[in-house]
Amino acid sequence: MNRPYVVVGGGISGLAAAHALMDKFPKSEVVLLEASHRVGGKILTDRSHGYVLEGGPDSILRRKPEAMDLSQQVGLTPLGTNPSARGAFIYYRQKFFPIPAGVQAGIPTDIKALLASRLLSWPGKFRAGFDFFLPAMTKPDQDVALGRFLRYRFGDEVVDRLAAPMLSGIYAGDIDQMSMEATFPQFKQLEREGRSVVLESRRRQRPRTPNPESLFVSFPGGLESLIEALVAYMTRVELRYQTPVDRLEPTADGVRVMIGNQQIEAQGVVLAVPAFEAGRMIQEMSPMTANVLEEITYPNLAVIGAVYAPGSIPIPDHKTGFLVPHQPGMRMTAATYVSSKWHYPGVPDGHVVRAFYGRSGEDVLKLSDNELLDLYHREIASTFPGVDGPLYQRVFRHTRAIPQYQVGHVRKMQAVLSQMRHESPQVALAGAYVEGVGIPDCVRRARQAVQELG
Ligand SMILES: Cc1cc2nc3c(=O)[nH]c(=O)nc-3n(C[C@H](O)[C@H](O)[C@H](O)COP(=O)(O)OP(=O)(O)OC[C@H]3O[C@@H](n4cnc5c(N)ncnc54)[C@H](O)[C@@H]3O)c2cc1C
Known part of the structure; x- marks a missing residue:
């Protein structure tokens, strides 16, 4: 019987792995198992009111080629940042620098x-x-x-x-x-x-070119366009939603993927889930590796997106936003002037702002959505006195959002990958915790994981 290759997790890492598996094993079935009702993971674009409001990442670093290459393969045209908005402010002690x-x-x-x-x-x-x-x-x-x-x-x-x-x-x-x-x-x-x-x-320093390409790109419909284009392109990949994987078990010549009372016998598995999930899944197969993965911490984050009527918030159009050093009286860590940074085609007039909350060592998700919105409105009003209320606002909650690369991470990951290749060559690890949190890093790691599968 021809057993499938299985990808666990449908964020950018999992989708990129499924794409690479499709290419590497054209005759095999590829199944992607995703716990939630949607794919994309941290990548989520709200277009409900005609604006492009990113709930997670908003840009891809152009210099690292992997995500650009993937987007090209699925037929997307990149959108650079607005060339007249350059750099950010630092907001410190109630002043912009x-x-x-x-x-x-x-x-x-x-x-x-x-x-x-x-x-x-x-x-x-x-x-x-x-x-x-x-x-x-x-x-x-x-x-x-x-x-x-x-x-x-x-x-x-x-x-x-x-x-x-x-x-x-x-x-x-x-x-x-x-x-x-x-x-x-x-x-x-x-x-x-x-x-x-x-x-x-x-x-x-390299000499400046007269019209440099923007360092970061997105797509006309925001970053979720990449997810949608990948799904449309991967007609040979079977996507199963609301299918949370419990654990993996080794078999004589493959892996058994356990999902509640169902199981799939796979030829190989790419685990493209956060480290704590991957650790739980391989606890029986490889307890030492599992423990290392479970120790990687992930702070909780919140992103607040708000859309303002034209003229109702004085955000400048020559800067992309501001960063906030740790200081009393301000919990916001940064804000992006979305409508200055990006000129998404076809969106209605208005100013769009995204604010970020959550630092390592504080749990911002203890606050309810209403409490987060109150905090945001207080802080944005102290930054831009006289600002009107928004036309539309949304809170995006990211539980265990970004893996923390603490001192010694590279060596730990090298040991984990080599142990996995040795103990369980049919299981390969991908995801933001392995070799970089950026989208291009996730794509590169996912492709590499597929190459490593025995
Ligand atoms: C607020 C924010 C802003 C960011 N900004 C940028 C940016 O501008 N540019 C950039 O390059 N990067 C940015 N990043 C980082 C980047 O978005 C992430 O590192 C990347 O999207 C992670 O992708 P992933 O597929 O590895 O993980 P995820 O996106 O977390 O996907 C994992 C998937 O696995 C699924 N899953 C979990 N457990 C199971 C299970 N048991 N069974 C089956 N499925 C499961 C989840 O539901 C999820 O869909 C940002 C991240 C955040 C949170």
């Missing part, structure tokens, strides 16, 4: 612009200059916390007011726990190969 020119991945490279910025105090700017004199702190084989590294080189002020909001936002993480090797490995190279991180970053 532009991010100083030359700051790249949280690292200042334009000293004049740093000195001119009012975001930092003079002692803070002076401390940042230590980078020119300090010896390297990193050792070739050692991972360190990103915060520890940056605090050593630039001081607390640059980290707390600039680098942390820019870098940890991507992971909703705590910069003092995040692994440098897993998140920004290039920093170690900059430190070890140059006289200072600033000078080495400057030396490596």
Whole structure:
């Protein structure tokens, strides 16, 4: 009997894995099992009122080719960001500060612009200059916390007011726990190969092109278009919704996928679910690996989307939003001026804002939707006094949203992957916790997982 290949989880990782399985095994059946009533996972676009309101991610990094390549294969045309909206503000102590020119991945490279910025105090700017004199702190084989590294080189002020909001936002993480090797490995190279991180970053800067392509892309109907196009393209993949997988059991030459009182005998399985789910599923097969996966933490997050009538909120159209350093009286971590950042075709006039809540170490989902909306309205009114109420608003709750890459993550994952290949070659792991949380990283890992299947 021809047994199918099974993918567990229908987020971008699972869909990309199903797509790759279809290509690699054209004669085999591919079945995708998804616990909920929809595929897409964290990718979710609300178009109910004619606007494009993203509930999860809003963009794909163009520089990493995998997601661009996948979207092209399923016939999508990318949409770049609005070229006149560049960079974000930092909102600190009730004031907006532009991010100083030359700051790249949280690292200042334009000293004049740093000195001119009012975001930092003079002692803070002076401390940042230590980078020119300090010896390297990193050792070739050692991972360190990103915060520890940056605090050593630039001081607390640059980290707390600039680098942390820019870098940890991507992971909703705590910069003092995040692994440098897993998140920004290039920093170690900059430190070890140059006289200072600033000078080495400057030396490596590429000359500016006159009309650069936007760094980030989406699609005219938002990111869920990628999910819809994949589903439409993968006619040979059987999608089963509301099918939560309980666990996997090894068989003599394959894997048994257990779903309530049903089971599927599979030739191979790609597990494309969050780490805590994958760990639970392989607990019997591979208890040591399962324990490592179950230890990976995921903070809860909330995204609030709000649509305002034209002229009712004074958001600028030359910036993409603002980042909020940790400070008393403001729980919002960032906000995107969606209607300035993206010119989605065919949407009605109006201003669209998305605000982000939830940091590592705080559980924002203890608040009900109404409490979250009250908090948002209070904070947005303190940021934009006189703002009118929105025409439409929605709370997106993300339970256990983003895996935290803590110090030692890369090595842990290398050990997990090698143990899985050794103990259970018919099961491969994919998902945001393995080799990167970005959508292109998820696609790359999913394709690799399919290649690893025995
Ligand atoms: C608010 C937010 C903003 C983000 N912004 C960006 C951005 O702008 N750009 C970017 O590149 N990345 C961004 N990310 C990260 C990116 O969206 C995610 O890392 C990525 O979408 C994760 O995809 P995934 O398929 O690995 O996991 P998920 O999307 O979590 O999918 C996992 C799927 O598995 C299913 N599942 C779980 N358990 C079971 C089970 N037992 N049986 C069957 N199915 C199961 C779930 O229902 C879900 O559909 C953001 C993330 C969040 C939360």
